[in-house]
Amino acid sequence: MKLQQLRYIVEVLNHNLNVSATAESLYTSQPGISKQVRMLEDELGIQVFGRSGKHLTHVTPAGRDVIEIAQQILAKVESIKAVAKEHTLPDQGKLNIATTHTQARYALPPVISGFMQKYPKVSLHMHQGSPQQISEAASRGEADFAIATEALHLYSDLVMLPCYHWNRSVIVRQDHPLAQLGRKIAVEDVAQHPIVTYVFGFTGRSELDRAFGAKGLEPRIVFTATDADVLKTYVRLGLGVGVIASMAIDPQLDKDLVALDASHLFEASTTKIGFRKGAFLRTYMYDFIERFAPHLTKDVVERANLLRNQEEIDRMFDSFVLPVR
Numbered sequence: 001m002k003l004q005q006l007r008y009i010v011e012v013l014n015h016n017l018n019v020s021a022t023a024e025s026l027y028t029s030q031p032g033i034s035k036q037v038r039m040l041e042d043e044l045g046i047q048v049f050g051r052s053g054k055h056l057t058h059v060t061p062a063g064r065d066v067i068e069i070a071q072q073i074l075a076k077v078e079s080i081k082a083v084a085k086e087h088t089l090p091d092q093g094k095l096n097i098a099t100t101h102t103q104a105r106y107a108l109p110p111v112i113s114g115f116m117q118k119y120p121k122v123s124l125h126m127h128q129g130s131p132q133q134i135s136e137a138a139s140r141g142e143a144d145f146a147i148a149t150e151a152l153h154l155y156s157d158l159v160m161l162p163c164y165h166w167n168r169s170v171i172v173r174q175d176h177p178l179a180q181l182g183r184k185i186a187v188e189d190v191a192q193h194p195i196v197t198y199v200f201g202f203t204g205r206s207e208l209d210r211a212f213g214a215k216g217l218e219p220r221i222v223f224t225a226t227d228a229d230v231l232k233t234y235v236r237l238g239l240g241v242g243v244i245a246s247m248a249i250d251p252q253l254d255k256d257l258v259a260l261d262a263s264h265l266f267e268a269s270t271t272k273i274g275f276r277k278g279a280f281l282r283t284y285m286y287d288f289i290e291r292f293a294p295h296l297t298k299d300v301v302e303r304a305n306l307l308r309n310q311e312e313i314d315r316m317f318d319s320f321v322l323p324v325r
Helices: 005-016 018-024 030-044 061-089 101-107 111-120 131-140 186-193 206-215 228-236 282-294 297-303 310-316
Strands: 049-052 055-059 093-099 122-128 145-149 158-166 168-175 197-198 221-227 241-244 256-262 269-276
Touching: 005 030, 005 049, 005 061, 018 030, 055 061, 093 282, 101 111, 101 122, 101 145, 101 228, 111 122, 111 221, 111 282, 122 131, 131 145, 131 158, 131 269, 145 158, 158 297, 158 310, 168 228, 186 206, 197 228, 206 221, 221 228, 228 241, 228 256, 269 282, 282 297, 297 310
Parallel strands: 093 122, 093 145, 197 221, 197 241
Antiparallel strands: 049 055, 145 269, 158 269, 168 241, 168 256
16 A cells, blocks of 8 residues: 555545546546556455446445545645654745635735745745635645634534634615614614625625524625625625625725624624644744734644544633634
């Protein structure tokens, strides 16, 4: 059994059983991958993949167990390499972050700016996507950190640590009736107008649906996007009222809009940062986490990483007072 064979079966799964795409991503040949997979199956005496002719059709039950262990082995190999680099090149390396547009655009810039000034020899790469894409990137090892708010059940194989709470605002044009309300806005007020907000599954959208449902109302959503800047554009066009993360409002760039506090309407959402359980974190990785969430010191992160499951991790942070943005 070779590490190369384990890497091949993991990557075949990552590429939806497409051997050609796997070969292209690994800069090798399709016949070479097929041969090594067959050799591994012969050695183990099981089929990892089911086949129809020359095509792989599914992962067998035994194959699922083998691939899961192979993923763990490959992750440990990467940790061994990281340990070596920590001692030989402590201020050099790579950092891959997977997150949503809102985090990338509004929460991360000052963090990354300070980080890059301290670690100019660290190559930082950011991948933006949906919660599912973010979790998959972290699970596959394509991202060192996943930063997310929604669909946290997708991150069951990661250590997810709470960073901060954040609230929402309702944004309208200056000539909109809600801008002249003269009192705290209510869910019923918002329900009277078409709504422009995030795509379901992005940036705390579920809290909006929950707040409307609690009042027996259904939001009249006419436009959705993953990008708060796009949403603001369509509010300016008069398409509807916007419900967006308060952190996405710039006092200067958005001074033509009126922002109405909606923290009393919707439950605050919690942004978390996650990494693969048992992963070896470089010194600069601990530094990045603490810059993003100052209460997540190296000691706190290490203690959380030793806990058995996410429930224990969540209980650990019950006494923490998280910042609100």
